[in-house]
Amino acid sequence: MKRKYFATPYIIWIVGFTVLPLIAIGASALTGDDGAFTWDNVLAIAEPINRQALFFSLAIAFGCTILCILLAYPAALFLKNFRFQRKGFTIFLLVLPMWMNFILRILAWQMILSKNGILNFLLAKFGASPLAISNTWIALMIGMVYDFLPYMILPIFNAISDIDEDLIEAARDLGAGGGEVFRKVIFPLSVPGMLSGIVMVFVPAMTSFVIADILGGGKLQLIGNIIEQEFMKSMNWHLGAGLSISLMVLVLVGLAFTLRNDMEDGGTAIW
Amino acid sequence: MVRVKNAFMKCYLALVLLFLYAPIFVLIVLSFNDSRSRVTWGGFTLRWYGSLLSNRQILEALETTLFLGLGSAAAATVIGTLGAVGIQAMRKKGYRVVMSLTNIPILNADIVTGIALMLWFVRFIPLGFGSVMIAHITFNIPYVILSVMPKLKSLNLSIYEAARDLGAGGVYAFFHIVLPQIGSGILAGFFMALTMSMDDFVITYFTKGAGVNTLSTMIYGEIRKGIKPEMYALSTLLFAVIFVILLVFNALSGKGKNTEDVIERSR
Amino acid sequence: MNRKAVCAALIAAGILALGGCGKAEPTEYLTVFNYGEYMDPDVIDQFTEETGIGIKYEEALTPEELYAKYSSGAIDYDLVCSADYMIQRLIEEGEAQKVDFSSMEYAGNIGDRFWEFSQAFDPNNEYALPYFYGTIGILYDTTRVKEPVDSWGVLFDGSYKNDIIMQNSQRDTFMITLKYLGYSLNTSDEGQLREAQQLLIRQKPDVQAYLVDEARDEVVAGNAAMAVVYSGEAYLGHEYNEDLAYVVPKEGSNVWIDSWIVTRHCKNPEAAAKFLDFLCREDVAEKNFEYIYYSTPNEAVVENMDEELRNDPAITPTEEDMANCEVCTQTDPEVTKLYNELWKELKAD
Numbered sequence: 001m002k003r004k005y006f007a008t009p010y011i012i013w014i015v016g017f018t019v020l021p022l023i024a025i026g027a028s029a030l031t032g033d034d035g036a037f038t039w040d041n042v043l044a045i046a047e048p049i050n051r052q053a054l055f056f057s058l059a060i061a062f063g064c065t066i067l068c069i070l071l072a073y074p075a076a077l078f079l080k081n082f083r084f085q086r087k088g089f090t091i092f093l094l095v096l097p098m099w100m101n102f103i104l105r106i107l108a109w110q111m112i113l114s115k116n117g118i119l120n121f122l123l124a125k126f127g128a129s130p131l132a133i134s135n136t137w138i139a140l141m142i143g144m145v146y147d148f149l150p151y152m153i154l155p156i157f158n159a160i161s162d163i164d165e166d167l168i169e170a171a172r173d174l175g176a177g178g179g180e181v182f183r184k185v186i187f188p189l190s191v192p193g194m195l196s197g198i199v200m201v202f203v204p205a206m207t208s209f210v211i212a213d214i215l216g217g218g219k220l221q222l223i224g225n226i227i228e229q230e231f232m233k234s235m236n237w238h239l240g241a242g243l244s245i246s247l248m249v250l251v252l253v254g255l256a257f258t259l260r261n262d263m264e265d266g267g268t269a270i271w
Numbered sequence: 272m273v274r275v276k277n278a279f280m281k282c283y284l285a286l287v288l289l290f291l292y293a294p295i296f297v298l299i300v301l302s303f304n305d306s307r308s309r310v311t312w313g314g315f316t317l318r319w320y321g322s323l324l325s326n327r328q329i330l331e332a333l334e335t336t337l338f339l340g341l342g343s344a345a346a347a348t349v350i351g352t353l354g355a356v357g358i359q360a361m362r363k364k365g366y367r368v369v370m371s372l373t374n375i376p377i378l379n380a381d382i383v384t385g386i387a388l389m390l391w392f393v394r395f396i397p398l399g400f401g402s403v404m405i406a407h408i409t410f411n412i413p414y415v416i417l418s419v420m421p422k423l424k425s426l427n428l429s430i431y432e433a434a435r436d437l438g439a440g441g442v443y444a445f446f447h448i449v450l451p452q453i454g455s456g457i458l459a460g461f462f463m464a465l466t467m468s469m470d471d472f473v474i475t476y477f478t479k480g481a482g483v484n485t486l487s488t489m490i491y492g493e494i495r496k497g498i499k500p501e502m503y504a505l506s507t508l509l510f511a512v513i514f515v516i517l518l519v520f521n522a523l524s525g526k527g528k529n530t531e532d533v534i535e536r537s538r
Numbered sequence: 539m540n541r542k543a544v545c546a547a548l549i550a551a552g553i554l555a556l557g558g559c560g561k562a563e564p565t566e567y568l569t570v571f572n573y574g575e576y577m578d579p580d581v582i583d584q585f586t587e588e589t590g591i592g593i594k595y596e597e598a599l600t601p602e603e604l605y606a607k608y609s610s611g612a613i614d615y616d617l618v619c620s621a622d623y624m625i626q627r628l629i630e631e632g633e634a635q636k637v638d639f640s641s642m643e644y645a646g647n648i649g650d651r652f653w654e655f656s657q658a659f660d661p662n663n664e665y666a667l668p669y670f671y672g673t674i675g676i677l678y679d680t681t682r683v684k685e686p687v688d689s690w691g692v693l694f695d696g697s698y699k700n701d702i703i704m705q706n707s708q709r710d711t712f713m714i715t716l717k718y719l720g721y722s723l724n725t726s727d728e729g730q731l732r733e734a735q736q737l738l739i740r741q742k743p744d745v746q747a748y749l750v751d752e753a754r755d756e757v758v759a760g761n762a763a764m765a766v767v768y769s770g771e772a773y774l775g776h777e778y779n780e781d782l783a784y785v786v787p788k789e790g791s792n793v794w795i796d797s798w799i800v801t802r803h804c805k806n807p808e809a810a811a812k813f814l815d816f817l818c819r820e821d822v823a824e825k826n827f828e829y830i831y832y833s834t835p836n837e838a839v840v841e842n843m844d845e846e847l848r849n850d851p852a853i854t855p856t857e858e859d860m861a862n863c864e865v866c867t868q869t870d871p872e873v874t875k876l877y878n879e880l881w882k883e884l885k886a887d
Binding site for chain 2: 569570571573574575579583593594595596597598599607610611612613615750751752754755756758759774778779830
């Protein structure tokens with residue numbers, strides 16, 4: 001048996017439950033309320049309100065990705081230095097919070113950040129003035145970074161801990177200083193991990209809506225919120241499908257453009 | 272100097288972990304709150320733990336969640352691992368097409384995946400537990416493939432070819448040569464899939480049949496009137512159990528080979 | 539080896555847990571679609587015990603969500619409970635089955651005036667059975683809002699900056715604004731709706747958040763001075779924080795009635811009727827009332843209520859409030875579309 005036939009069950013599965021449903025949704029996106037063919041729903045993403053939400057989502061997803069990298073990179077580096085007995089333990093420590101229900105965790109953040117919340121209570125104890133960040137984009141950003149940070153730390157950590165110690169030793173022996181070892185050995189080898197992280201953070205951040213609803217106080221409109229509204233509130237499924245198909249294409253094109261081959265290669269495993 | 276640096280690193284990591292665990296602490300505290308409202312403190316109580324044990328709905332939902340999570344993760348792991356092995360052997364073009372398709376469930380908004388699957392299922396099968404299971408397997412597979420693929424890339428294929436040359440069948444060679452080398456990736460994929468399955472709400476909501484409830488859909492239904500404190504108690508219990516298991520494993524394994532990993536061992 | 543042990547243990551635990559349940563399964567089932575947390579789970583068990591009919595229970599958060607899942611045809615629901623305007627829409631679309639309420643033993647427990655209210659969307663009382671009802675009003679913190687509140691104006695006059703919680707629901711938010719402007723909440727006049735939208739856009743900077751579910755909690759916790767809430771939520775808010783008060787403003791408001799219908803998919807109307815009758819039975823209705831604490835149209839329950847509850851306007855709306863309120867019956871698709879657009883514009887502003 002040829003090795004590629006191992007993929008047969010998967011191909012059948014993906015055609016049956018991903019490709020065909022997607023085509024069905026695509027067909028719905030290209031259909032108007034009257035059942036006739038139209039491009040309107042797909043092009044609706046360019047309408048002022050949708051465009052505005054799209055750009056806001058881009059800004060938030062971009063900011064969230066950058067913040068995640070900035071926070072995750074040192075964390076991954078330091079984690080490597082502090083090996084617990086096992087690498088697996090470190091990983092589980094990062095994954096464990098994700099096993100608690102997502103909605104419960106975000107509601108908990110709402111309690112932490114609200115005006116009379118836990119954070120302001122603690123700040124008052126230390127004599128600091130309270131923060132008014134609840135229901136603003138800052139709270140939204142905190143929630144997003146919180147939700148996606150493990151997806152950035154894990155692949156970077158994985159890439160870094162895969163680096164052969166001998167390589168680093170060799171660089172040192174050849175006279176490289178700490179900074180140089182990082183710049184010329186560690187960093188380049190961690191890039192694939194970072195790319196995986198970027199995909200795992202940026203893409204879901206573009207479509208998220210729950211965090212904006214709960215932590216953004218419903219005042220901030222991401223493109224995900226608009227799609228959700230079209231499906232759940234306005235009951236305009238054609239438009240919802242159209243918007244999400246165009247969003248998907250935009251994200252795909254954007255990723256293909258910036259990451260080229262690296263994304264297809266799958267980068268470094270998240271774990 | 273080294274000590275200062277160490278202290279700084281420890282502080283930084285502690286802060287990151289604090290950030291990740293802060294909401295968990297809140298949930299734990301809420302589970303002991305003697306008030307049905309999450310925003311008022313009514314004193315310390317253990318009664319939610321008691322009423323949790325007699326709450327049939329929550330226990331059923333827990334059971335469904337676990338069964339769904341373990342089942343879909345296991346199925347996705349099998350299909351996904353075989354898939355990854357096969358895809359890797361494909362030519363460039365086929366490889367690219369399949370890998371792009373693999374990314375679709377990750378790229379698509381959950382709500383679109385959910386509604387697409389619901390409308391799709393309606394044509395063929397009644398919604399029930401089976402339909403949710405299929406949906407979960409569907410969105411779990413990509414995570415397995417993304418975890419297994421990089422391991423496959425670093426796999427030394429010449430051993431496999433050698434085994435085949437020496438007369439081993441494809442299946443035999445797969446189980447004895449390939450599988451051991453990519454085991455860590457597979458396990459990672461399994462846990463990733465389990466995590467995704469347990470956390471999903473939107474897709475489950477649209478693809479489940481009447482009467483099928485997971486913890487996520489149950490919590491969602493409760494938002495309107497306020498989350499039941501039993502949910503906090505259950506979360507705390509789950510957290511505590513998993514955490515203790517982890518600590519025990521870490522302690523036990525620390526006595527043995529100390530740099531070996533729980534899920535990484537192939538290198 | 540440890541890895542395998544973990545997996546094995548997890549899977550074994552799952553299988554054991556699954557094997558743990560093995561009760562006698564009912565032969566008949568009703569598929570019931572309701573709001574989340576809108577029925578005491580014991581009531582469902584009790585029904586199955588008494589009649590042998592099993593219940594497959596589904597929950598939704600909003601009427602729109604319920605409609606989305608219902609209309610996809612994914613599941614043949616037998617019974618649906620939703621808001622007045624959604625029930626009206628379902629009736630208009632021919633989704634409801636006629637039910638003979640007069641032959642029911644306990645349907646008479648529902649007060650006459652609620653049948654009359656129902657006629658707004660079910661003119662001959664053939665389809666819909668009132669379940670719970672209430673008003674929409676302002677829940678406010680009396681320690682922070684010193685002057686008496688009696689008008690929606692307090693939300694719009696700019697005196698409580700960043701201290702107001704509005705409903706994250708286009709209907710509710712527009713309805714109260716229309717009422718404040720002196721229009722009918724069922725208006726289809728684009729000018730009036732746009733005027734309401736302009737007012738809401740001006741108000742937006744003062745709004746701390748648009749929330750559906752947590753609005754009550756925010757006032758209870760003191761994060762906001764006031765919130766637009768359903769009357770039942772106001773009662774619960776008062777339970778947690780005694781300083782809170784609820785008012786239905788003098789300009790009038792919306793009275794909502796969540797009702798049950800039997801759908802056209804129902805193959806066993808007798809069982810469905812049995813279920814509806816069961817819900818009207820005094821002890822059952824009381825149990826549900828004590829679980830939900832929304833206003834009940836079941837007069838037998840109201841009669842047995844504590845004096846305090848009966849006089850609480852959040853539990854038992856006064857005659858005056860009720861007379862001042864309108865039932866929402868706006869289901870014109872064109873108007874709904876306009877609502878959607880105006881709402882999106884408001885949110886995008």
